[in-house]
Amino acid sequence: MFASMRSRVRAWITIGAGTVAAILAANLLGAFGALPEPEIPVFAAGQEIETGQWRVTPLRAFVTDQRIYDAPIREGQKALVLEVEMTNRTAASTTDYFTLFKHGLPVGEESETPFVMLTRDPSMTPELHPAMKERVAFVWALPESATSPGEIPFSVNTKTYKPIDNLYGVPGWYNEQELGRLVIPVSEASG
Amino acid sequence: MSAGAAVSTGAAEIGQSERRWRRRSLWALLILLPATLALGSYTPVKWLFAAKDLFPRDVEPGSTVRFGGSDWKLEAMLTTKDTGSVKLPENAVPVFVDFSVTIGDPDLQKLWTGCRITLADAAGRSWLPTSLPILRYSDDWSDCNSATFSGAAAGATLKIREAFVVPKDAIPTIEPTLGLGSERPYYLRFLRARD
């Protein structure tokens, strides 16, 4: 087939192949990584954030050593609390919110996963239903000795929706990535 | 013979042999397809048999049977009018089934896995032990699960009692059944005394 094409076409294909190979090699070697990174959006308290699964409005953040919303914080720990109003934008009740906010403080693995409390009852790990706005508190257990900065840039994470996944063909939310940063002042509250 | 004729008869022979092999292959499919299915489903069928009580072995009333490495005897199947503080619905009747087991092989945790005692009636319905607290606690009797983990030694006799709640209309035909992990898919069915 290649032999029957006219020589001009052949020449173009040969040149093109070389160019494509050059670009691929450059990509693999990281040339495109050296481009300037796109800007990470920054959110503020009171601003509505759409992450795909959730529509979240952060309200306030504070650190306390009192019992807050019945969260199981142990002795020798203090609680970093982020209160938000959030709405489930998916089609079914879900509890997939544990990685929505990450505080990024260097306080160890145990403090990475928050306790998520529904402030109404209060109850832990509530199942949030579609199209129903609820006031929720994310409570991280920090060691007593951790210093709380005046402002914490929480990273807001999102997942992309796949209507058919590769394994079971069911819809789901995958591939977590950072959507932006929430810069919020953290006050010292006594409860 | 000219060269052309030789070629044509050679071609005809090859044609015949091709046709013959094609026919043989098609017939072979008739054997290969079921064989593949059987080979592929061998493992799942084995698992199915190991997980369910499928084939009953009848036990005459009053006799002792070797099952799961130990000797089982159905002592009694009783009902009672007193259910303590638990209120049962209108047509529900409590039934207690008592076994006495003489331990043969003491490796109960391996032989008695998934111990399943049920009551089955003639219509094909079956009842699992109830979670209602109608069984009064007693040192003499334990349920099958506790007996499996009791660490009893060979030669010891254990008393096992399970409580069920069944509808009144099932009482005439219910029979206790016993299924143990090591004996599946076979299970014991204790026949009622013919009176």
Added chain:
Amino acid sequence: MIGHRLANLAILGLAAAICYGMQTSKPHYADLTGPIPVRGGMGDDVKARLFQLRVDKVEFAKILAVSEFGKDRTLTTGGIWAIVTVELAATNSTTTVSEATWQGPTGLGYRETERLAMVSGLPPFTVEPGLPARGRFVFEVPPSEISGATLLVSNERAFALDSQARITLDGLRLKPDGTPEMVADIYDMDEPIQ
């Protein structure tokens, strides 16, 4: 010769079209192993594989009142509480029914509430054959998802190729705007199931 070539091309094209059609119309794994629906309406005896279900009534309330460990508690919601009273029976052997979802008219799924942990008469239900039992499923739903809703009930949350009862909630008394006529201010969950 030309006719031959055209016929060949036509058959090739047809074969390609058939293959493409088969590939795109192949059901996905989720559909092949999905729930097998058993449909019915309110008041019908819906027979799934292991259990039988009949929806007796659906009541609505703004607040639920429960008493746990001697303490009285009220549960509020941003929407409306829907309390579905059902009668359950087992078909052949003792079985557990633990999963119920309120599916709104647009397909949004509201799972049975987990906020009522210590109350009796709520799932998971253990049902025995010949002994039907009454129970309640409680959901919190927005008022817009009530008219045209369906109740989905199954033995477990994750199941394959098992039956799922789908009951159209057609017997609800609703106002013209789709919200329920009767919404109680407080519903006492400790009252025995009527």
